[in-house]
Amino acid sequence: MCYNLPMHENISIGVDIEEISRFKNKSVEKDAIFLDKIFTKNEIDYAYSKNNFAQHLCVRYCAKEAIVKALSEFKIDDVFYSDIEITNLKNGQPVAKIKKYPNIEIKISLSHSKTYAVANVILFK
Numbered sequence: 650m651c652y653n654l655p656m657h658e659n660i661s662i663g664v665d666i667e668e669i670s671r672f673k674n675k676s677v678e679k680d681a682i683f684l685d686k687i688f689t690k691n692e693i694d695y696a697y698s699k700n701n702f703a704q705h706l707c708v709r710y711c712a713k714e715a716i717v718k719a720l721s722e723f724k725i726d727d728v729f730y731s732d733i734e735i736t737n738l739k740n741g742q743p744v745a746k747i748k749k750y751p752n753i754e755i756k757i758s759l760s761h762s763k764t765y766a767v768a769n770v771i772l773f774k
Contacts, residue, residue, distance in 0.1 A: 659774035663719030665711040666767040672703040672710070687713065687730040695736075704761045709735045711768035712745060712757055719772045725750065735759075745770065 675684060677697060684693055687710060696705035713730040720728055732748045735757070745755040754773040761767070 659723065661719040661722035661772045661774075663715035663717070663770045663772070664768065665714035665718065666765055667707050667711050667714075669703050669707045669761065669764055669766055672706040675703070675706065685731070689731060689734045692735060704766060708759045708761045708766035708768060711766050712743070712759060712770065715757075715768045715770045716745060716747065716755065716772070719770050720747075720753075723753075723772070723774055 677684065677693065684706075688696070688706065692706075692709050696702045696709070699705050710730075712735045713733045716733055717728060717730070720726070728747055728749055733745060734748070735743055735745050737743055743757050743759045745757045747753055747755070752774070756771040756773075758769045759766070
């Protein structure tokens with residue numbers, strides 16, 4: 650996916666890769682506390698509506714981790730995973746938003762295979 654990058658002085662990047670197997674045995678019933686710490690209700694509902702829910706949870710976790718890494722360049726350390734929401738546009742394009750920092754623009758790319766998920770982000774402040 651290619652992006653036309655706006656002109657900004659403050660740009661930061663982040664990347665994360667994870668093994669999908671970390672999320673294969675997570676259930677809404679027995680792992681609610683864990684899931685609620687990391688994901689929004691919309692993200693949980695979206696992931697568990699899919700046959701391969703672990704891929705969707707894992708790639709969203711990667712995105713959140715990549716965003717937190719990129720935020721550190723801006724000296725922002727008060728964002729928790731549940732403050733970040735990853736959704737999709739109707740065409741499938743992923744979109745990320747940080748509740749506490751709506752002024753930070755995020756460009757995001759997500760991908761997964763059978764065993765790994767990866768996310769790349771570019772943040773503009």
